[in-house]
Amino acid sequence: MKPLLLALTLALALPTTVIAQELRFGPSTPAAGGAGRELDSVAAVVDDDVITRAELDQAVQTALGQLRARGGQLPPMDVVRKQVLERQILLKLQERAAARNGISVDDLTLNAAIATVAQRNGVSVDELRRRVERDGFSFARYREEIRRELVSSRLRQKVVDPSITVSDQEVDLALGIAPGAGPGAAAAPAREYRLAHILVGLPEGADAAQIEAAQAKADALVAELRKGADFARLATSVSDAGDALNGGEIGWRSAAQLPPAFAEAIGSMSAGQVTAPLRGTNGFEIVRVIEVRNAGEAAPGQIVQTEVRHILLRAAPGESDDAVRQRALRLRAGLNDAGFAAAARAQSQDPGSAPKGGELGWVSPGQLVPEFERAMAALKPGEISQPVKTSFGWHLIEVKNRRQVAGKVEDARRMQAREAIYKRKIEEEWDIWLRRLRDEAYVDIRL
Structure with a gap:
């Protein structure tokens, strides 16, 4: 039986947009020789943490499952173990860096990401679980791999994204x-x-x-x-x-x-x-x-505009980034269509849109920061995003409508x-x- 292959679309910070990735998971089987003995056997020391042989063996089995699914001759086992161990070292370092930066993914956010995976594959969460387990894979490990991806995305957004700019000259060069x-x-x-x-x-x-x-x-x-x-x-x-x-x-x-x-x-x-x-x-x-x-x-002479509104939350003095995200999650849980504008007027920290109920009006591509635009593009009219992080803070985004208008192909x-x-x-x-x-x-x- 072929391993289950599911398309997971993750945002740079949240499960509402961009990075399309295929996640495959190998069987979660205990290592031979007894769990206690394996856990005491260290494959690598990473700063003041360790990767056990049991962890490495499980990751190797996952990698082998991916390689078999692609077909062809398998690489030598020592090559697979070396590459997988290096990947595990890097993942361990990312997890530690995320912890130092106060980055974590709680179960509420993780459950929302898994619901997004299920929705985009046209199944319920229960059916997703059944498919994963039917193919011999651990759903618990599936969840943890998605959590790792979310943590990695948030870490990247915090340490890399704010420094990225694109000039008009770079665009010209790319277009020839x-x-x-x-x-x-x-x-x-x-x-x-x-x-x-x-x-x-x-x-x-x-x-x-x-x-x-x-x-x-x-x-x-x-x-x-x-x-x-x-x-x-x-x-x-x-x-x-x-x-x-x-x-x-x-x-x-x-x-x-x-x-x-x-x-x-x-x-x-x-x-x-x-x-x-x-x-x-x-x-x-x-x-x-x-x-x-x-x-x-792009369709000649047409661009897609989006009617959108948002609520912006920023950290108070001494408040952690994760605490702001938790505030955004609690606020989202109580929102409905009628309540969005009232919540924006009362709580949004965007002085330009808050008095208007968070309304940004009709926006064209390129008018908003990339993280916001990618999250917005993934929403259907009437949907409210999970919290989305940009350089301005944490946003809750609602798409109200979309339309095509005349525009220049060059734009x-x-x-x-x-x-x-x-x-x-x-x-x-x-x-x-x-x-x-x-x-x-x-x-x-x-x-």
Whole structure:
């Protein structure tokens, strides 16, 4: 029987939007030899915490389930264990960093996320549980994996997102518009690329000898690939990226979602071709083009506007971020359509919209901060979001209506490009932050 595959859409902070991920879970089976003995056996020390062999064995079984579901020959077991242990170390470090930043996910939020998963798969929560357990997986572990994703998203939002900006010049470059071409200049035809990569990692502040060694390793890998080596197997075995066990595959990307040097390198490539080593933020990258397709275009002359209102809550002096989120959850639990405007007037801390019952009116793409827009885009008219974090505070968002209005195709293209660049820059900065977190940690691997 094939493992259950469910699409989970998570926001940067909450289960109302953007990061589409497939979560698969392997059977939760006790390790052989007795639980007590396994729990006393340490696979790795991470700062003042540990990863036990029992935890590692369970994670390895999950990874093997994912690999079997994709088909093909399994990598050697020592490769799988090494990659999974590194992933577990990074997850442990993220959990500790989240705790230091006061970030947690309570059961109320977790239950809402699971309800969202069920709804988007067209089933009830009870049916979701039955499907998970029918395929031999632990629903408790399923819940904890979703909790981990939510914690990771909130951590990223707090430590990375506030620093991300996108300039008009970056949008022009992504659209292939020459500098100084002016408004209305034609954009280059849009293409999207399905990509895989191998990362030869470098520590932060690498010296000349380390850079030279990494370059030599990357050159040797490219030589192997051009002689016919299997890219996915090589990525699984040697890549330092977190997606190594996926064969290095990162899915579809537009040029705007790639660093400019990478977009230029693959711009004229065909499916199956491999780049020379490219210097990236974390080391040297080798990129393979799996497929190429034309990107979708916005409907000519039409843009979608949203009529929306919100309630904004900010932290009082000495109040934690999580306490504000709890206030937002309690407020949401008591809201109904008639009560939203009254609650906004009484409690919203947005001085511009609070007197109007939280009304922001009709907004077009690009008018609001990205986190707010992504959460808003995931709502149907009449729905109220879970609490959404932006740089302004915590929002409860209600979409009242949507409409299509006449607009310029160029405006829609620029909005799409700006969003793609924003996502790409978040990924880059998050990777840098995680690598720094790993480099600065005390890790003692005892396998």
